[in-house]
Amino acid sequence: MEDRDLKLKQRRAKRRRNELIMKCVIALLVLIIVFLAVVLVKDAVIPGLKQKKTEKRQSSLIEENVLQNETGIGDSAAKPSGTEADLIAQADHMAAQYNYEGAIAFLQSSSLYTGSQAMQDAAAGYEAVRASCQAYPLDQITHVFFHTMIKDTSKAFDGDSKEAGYNQVMTTMSEFSAIMQSMYEKGYVMVSLHDMCTVNEDDTVSRGEILLPPGRTPFVLSQDDVSYYHYMDGDGFAQKLILDENGDVKTTYVEDDGSISVGDYDMVPWIDTFVDEHPDFSYHGHKGILALTGYEGVLGYRTDEVYRTREASRVTQYQQKFFDEHPDFDEAAWQNEVDQAKAVAEAMRADGWEFASHTWGHISPLAKGLDGTKQDTQRWLDNVETVVGDTDVIIFAFGADIGDWQPYTQENEYFRYLKEKGFNIFCNVDSSKNWVQFGDTFMRQGRRNLDGYRMYYNPELLSDLFDVGDVWDSSRPTPVPEM
Secondary structure, three states, X not given: OHHHHHHHXXXXXXXXXXXXXXXXXXXXXXXXXXXXXXXXXXXXXXXHHHOHHHHHHHHHHHHHHHHOOOOOOOOOOOXXXXXXXXXXXXXXXXXXXXXXXXXXXXXXXXXXHHHOHHHHHHHHHHHHHHHHOEEOOHHHOEEEEEOOOEOOHHHHOOOOOOHHHHHHHOOEHHHHHHHHHHHHHOOEXXXXXXXXXXXXXXXXXXXXXXXXXXXXXXXXXXXXXXXXXXXXOOOOOOOEEEEOOOOOEEEEEEOOOOOEEEEOOOHHHHHHHHHHHOXXXXXXXXXXXXXXXXXXXXXXXXXXXXXXXXXXXXXXXXXXXXXXXOOOOOHHHHHHHHHHHHHHHHHHHHXXXXXXXXXXXXXXXXXXXXXXXXXXXXXXXXXXXXXXXXXXXXXXXXXXXXXXXXXXXXXXXXXXXXXXXXXXXXXXXXXXXXXXXXXXXXXXXXXXXXXXXXXXXOHHHHOOOOOHHHHOOXXXXXXXXXX
């Protein structure tokens, strides 16, 4: 009996030892697997993430090729590749952005289409939705605009001499995100000014066509002065637009300790992130338009020629302070700023953004005079268009214009000059819900300022877009100073 008990204890002890050994072996295998996974993530996944924007741009190029050919991609062009599920997912994204014809043509151009019932069913679904779309009245399209967003209200609204201006014409990130969310929920969809009109080969301008399903309302979005001027340093605004390690456009922000944070601290990266999550907020992938001056560079980069030449008669006090703080800023540093700005602008264009002239020196043409306007325009073309690319849009500074509400004519020497320089679309500021004017050789549109002044004094004028009480940032000082 005792021998039996002893043997039983021995067998149990052996079994426990074997179990312990097995657990150790499993734990070791787990550690090896984890180590290999980390290596794979580093060597494969992270580079894949960095290619995300590149792949997205390649997809956009495919969509563009499809649109250029009514029957899809021709035999001489590369056909879309991927699994049936991959191709349907790409087409779904196009259809989510109301590009139903493009989605159908994209699927039909695949060699898998004739043998895929799922792809044919998807195309039939897109066609059914497309058939329900209606052309939206172009003269009823609203255009809203902002200035650079306030990230840190405690710095912008700190009681100094600049607070009044910030309070009047700026919007906080909290307000902006709430406004966009409200407009999205109401069915608003971002469209391009170039969706509204077509510039023909003979330089005439004709009406475009925007087809949307019932319940969707197109609007144009723009932002002025995206230069991150020197005077804004330390006042709670982003520093510049950059490309992060994934190829995404983000903003940098200088923290109190001097460290640099990267995130969605202004309109462009916030909209990019929002559209990634809500593709139906964008019509055919189009986003907003940035109206740029040039005298202190663009997008946060010091690209104007004065930073290279340091021409004494043109250097402002803010620029002199910059030079004092950066004594080593030479021509090579200037060229690096230009190169970085070009890279950001190129990425933005590929992702649905557009650019416009806001005049080089933030001028009112009529106040500056024709000769002054010509000089200013040439500076913009030389210093800004060379960085961000061609545009035919001018968004006047100060909400000014080159004429009254009547259509431009060839007798208007300002219009004649700007038209000769390639501008076809002209925007001013108008508090009304919409103001659109078509001429034989131009389109004009009024814009609505969604800032502290308008929200405080005329909230009723914004009720079609959002309820001011729902978006108002309680950190904004009141009353908002009058203009």
